[in-house]
Amino acid sequence: MKKQTMFLRMITASLLRRRSRMLVALLAIAVGATILSGLVTIYYDVPRQMGEQFRSYGANMIFTSSDSGKLTKSAIDKAVGSIKSSRVVGVAPYRYESVTVFERPVMAAGTDFEGVQKTSPYWRISGEWPSANGQALVGKETAETLALKAGDTVTLVYDLEGLPATADEASGGERKQNTRDFTVAGVLDTGGNEEKYIFISIGDMDALTGKSDVYDMAELSVSAAQDQLKSYVSTISAKVDGLSARMVKRVTQSENTVLSKLQALVLLVTVVVLLLTMICVATTMMAVVTERRREVGLRKALGASNRSIIYEFMGEGLLLGGIGGLIGSVCGFIFAQAVSMNVFNSSIQFHWLLIPVTILVSVLVTGLSCLLPVRSATEVDPALVLKGE
Amino acid sequence: MSLLEIKNVSKIYGPLKALDNVNLTVENGEWLAIMGPSGSGKSTMMNIIGCMDKPSLGEVILDGVDIAKQSSKKLTEIRRDKIGLIFQQFHLVNYLTAVENVMVSQYYHSMPDEKEALEALERVGLADRAKHLPSQLSGGEQQRVCIARALINHPEIILADEPTGNLDEANENIVIDIFKQLHRQGTTLIVVTHDPEVAEVAQRTVALEHGRLVKEIINNNFEE
Numbered sequence: 001m002k003k004q005t006m007f008l009r010m011i012t013a014s015l016l017r018r019r020s021r022m023l024v025a026l027l028a029i030a031v032g033a034t035i036l037s038g039l040v041t042i043y044y045d046v047p048r049q050m051g052e053q054f055r056s057y058g059a060n061m062i063f064t065s066s067d068s069g070k071l072t073k074s075a076i077d078k079a080v081g082s083i084k085s086s087r088v089v090g091v092a093p094y095r096y097e098s099v100t101v102f103e104r105p106v107m108a109a110g111t112d113f114e115g116v117q118k119t120s121p122y123w124r125i126s127g128e129w130p131s132a133n134g135q136a137l138v139g140k141e142t143a144e145t146l147a148l149k150a151g152d153t154v155t156l157v158y159d160l161e162g163l164p165a166t167a168d169e170a171s172g173g174e175r176k177q178n179t180r181d182f183t184v185a186g187v188l189d190t191g192g193n194e195e196k197y198i199f200i201s202i203g204d205m206d207a208l209t210g211k212s213d214v215y216d217m218a219e220l221s222v223s224a225a226q227d228q229l230k231s232y233v234s235t236i237s238a239k240v241d242g243l244s245a246r247m248v249k250r251v252t253q254s255e256n257t258v259l260s261k262l263q264a265l266v267l268l269v270t271v272v273v274l275l276l277t278m279i280c281v282a283t284t285m286m287a288v289v290t291e292r293r294r295e296v297g298l299r300k301a302l303g304a305s306n307r308s309i310i311y312e313f314m315g316e317g318l319l320l321g322g323i324g325g326l327i328g329s330v331c332g333f334i335f336a337q338a339v340s341m342n343v344f345n346s347s348i349q350f351h352w353l354l355i356p357v358t359i360l361v362s363v364l365v366t367g368l369s370c371l372l373p374v375r376s377a378t379e380v381d382p383a384l385v386l387k388g389e
Numbered sequence: 390m391s392l393l394e395i396k397n398v399s400k401i402y403g404p405l406k407a408l409d410n411v412n413l414t415v416e417n418g419e420w421l422a423i424m425g426p427s428g429s430g431k432s433t434m435m436n437i438i439g440c441m442d443k444p445s446l447g448e449v450i451l452d453g454v455d456i457a458k459q460s461s462k463k464l465t466e467i468r469r470d471k472i473g474l475i476f477q478q479f480h481l482v483n484y485l486t487a488v489e490n491v492m493v494s495q496y497y498h499s500m501p502d503e504k505e506a507l508e509a510l511e512r513v514g515l516a517d518r519a520k521h522l523p524s525q526l527s528g529g530e531q532q533r534v535c536i537a538r539a540l541i542n543h544p545e546i547i548l549a550d551e552p553t554g555n556l557d558e559a560n561e562n563i564v565i566d567i568f569k570q571l572h573r574q575g576t577t578l579i580v581v582t583h584d585p586e587v588a589e590v591a592q593r594t595v596a597l598e599h600g601r602l603v604k605e606i607i608n609n610n611f612e613e
Contacts, residue, residue, distance in 0.1 A: 003496060007496075009489065010489070017484035017485075299482075301468065303468055304497045305497075383441035383442050
C-alpha cells in the first residue's frame with residue numbers, strides 16, 4: 001500500500017468515524033461557504049438585476065453627429081446593431097426644428113413615441129401619449145404659455161427659409177411656410193427642459209419640414225453596467241462614421257454609485273462571514289486538537305514527525321473545507337435564488353465557475369483556520385500525553 | 390557490545406531527582422523487568438529509554454548511539470526505528486480498526502503493508518478481529534493489538550510500560566505468553582511493572598526506589 005493511500009485512509013476514517021465532532025466543523029464551513037457563494041452570486045448578478053430597475057432613470061447613452069452635421073436612420077440602426085439586442089431597452093431618435101405657434105417661436109421635436117416611452121419612462125403625461133400622426137405632446141411650460149390642454153388643436157408653422165430658395169423666392173417672391181394642425185394628445189410634465197418643447201412624430205416632422213431621414217440625436221436606454229457601456233461607446237464611435245456615442249454621465253454615475261455601494265455592502269458582509277467562519281472553524285479545530293492530544297502524543301511516540309502531524313491535521317481540515325465548499329456552492333445558489341426572487345422578483349443565473357471558486361476559498365479559509373490548532377498539535381509532548389497529564 | 394547502556398544517568402526536575410545516578414546494561418535478546426513503587430522513577434526511566442525524554446546527566450547508549458546527545462528530531466527517528474512501545478492504557482487510535490492501528494506504525498516507519506499487519510495480528514491471535522474498532526475489542530484484545538503494533542517494524546527493543554496493568558488474569562497470562570514467545574524469537578524486552586508476578590517471569594529484574602537502582606535479581610527459574 002502506498003503511503004498516500006494510508007494517509008487518505010486515516011483522514012477519511014477520522015472524518016467518517018468521528019462524525020459528531022467533524023459535523024460541527026463541516027457545518028461551520030458549509031454555512032460560511034453557502035453565504036459566500038450566495039453573496040458572490042448576488043454580487044455579480046446585482047448589476048444585471050438592478051440594470052432593468054435603473055432604466056426608469058432614463059436614457060444612459062446618446063448618439064450625436066460627430067461632424068456637426070445630422071444623423072441618418074441607417075447610421076443610428078448600425079450603431080444600435082453594435083449593442084447586444086437583449087441589452088437595448090429602447091431607442092428614441094430626435095429631430096429638433098424651430099416653429100411658430102400663434103406667432104410665437106417654439107421648439108418642436110420629432111421623435112418615435114414608442115421609443116420615448118422606453119427611454120424616458122419617468123415622463124408624466126396629462127392626457128394620452130400620441131398614438132397616430134397629427135397628434136402632439138406639448139411640454140407643460142409651453143402649454144401654459146399658449147394656454148393649451150389635451151384635446152385642443154394647435155397649428156405649427158415651419159418657415160422653409162432654411163431650404164434652397166425656390167424660383168419665386170429667388171425672384172423676390174414671398175417666402176414659403178408649411179403649416180400643419182395637430183391635436184394635443186397630452187401635456188408633458190418632466191420638471192426639465194422637455195417642458196418647453198412640442199413633440200410630434202417623426203413622420204409629421206418630415207411632412208412639416210419637407211425633409212426626411214434627418215436626426216439631431218438619438219437617446220438609448222441600455223441595460224448594462226458602466227464598464228460595458230464604455231465599451232459599447234468606444235466600439236460604436238470607432239465603427240460608425242459620422243456618429244459619436246457617449247454616455248449620459250448623470251444617469252450612469254448614479255447607477256454606478258448605487259451599484260458600487262450595494263456591491264461594497266455585499267463584499268463587506270462576505271468578508272465578515274469569512275472571518276466568522278474562520279473563527280468558528282479555528283475554534284472547532286482547536287477543540288479537535290485538544291480532544292486528540294493523546295492521539296497526537298501516541299503518533300509522535302510511534303515515530304511521527306511534526307511534519308506528519310501537520311499533514312494529517314491539515315489533510316483533515318482541507319478535506320472538510322472541500323466538502324463544505326461543495327455543499328456551500330450548491331446551497332449558496334439556492335440562497336441567492338431565494339434572495340433574488342424575493343428582492344428582484346426574478347431568477348438568478350447560475351455561474352458554474354462559482355463551484356470551484358467556492359471550494360477553493362473554503363479550502364483556503366479552512367487551511368488558514370487550521371494553522372494555529374495544528375501548530376499547537378506539534379507542541380504536544382508524547383511522554384506527558386501518554387502518562388495522561 | 391550491549392544493546393543498551395545506561396551510565397550514571399540522573400534526571401533532575403528542580404529540587405527533585407527522578408533518577409539518581411542510575412547504571413544499567415541490557416544485552417541483546419534479554420528480558421528485563423524494571424520494578425518499583427509509584428514515584429520510584431520507573432516512568433522517567435521508560436521515557437528516557439523510549440527516547441521521549443533526555444537525561445539531565447549521564448549517557449544512554451542505545452545500539453551504539455548516545456541518545457542523550459541527540460536532537461528531538463533524531464530521537465523521533467531512533468524511537469521509530471529501534472523501539473516498539475506498549476502502554477498500560479493501550480493507546481490505540483479509536484477511529485481506526487485493529488489492522489489500521491498496526492499499519493499506522495508501519496506508515497511512520499516505512500511503508501504500510503496490510504498483509505504484514507494482518508500477520509502481526511495473527512501472531513497475537515487476533516486475525517479475526519482485524520476489522521474491529523478498539524471500542525469493539527476487550528482490554529486484552531486491545532493490548533494484543535498494541536503488541537502487534539509494537540512488533541510490526543521489528544524493533545531492537547520492545548519497551549512495555551505496565552503492559553498488564555489494566556488486564557484481568559486471563560488476559561495477563563495471554564500477554565505474558567506472547568512475551569515469552571517474543572523472547573524465544575530473540576526480541577529484547579524491557580518491561581516496566583509494579584506487579585511481582587509479571588516481573589518474576591523475566592530473565593532479570595531490577596528494582597528502583599527514589600530514583601536509584603537498589604536491587605537486581607536474576608531469575609534462576611527462568612523458562613526459555
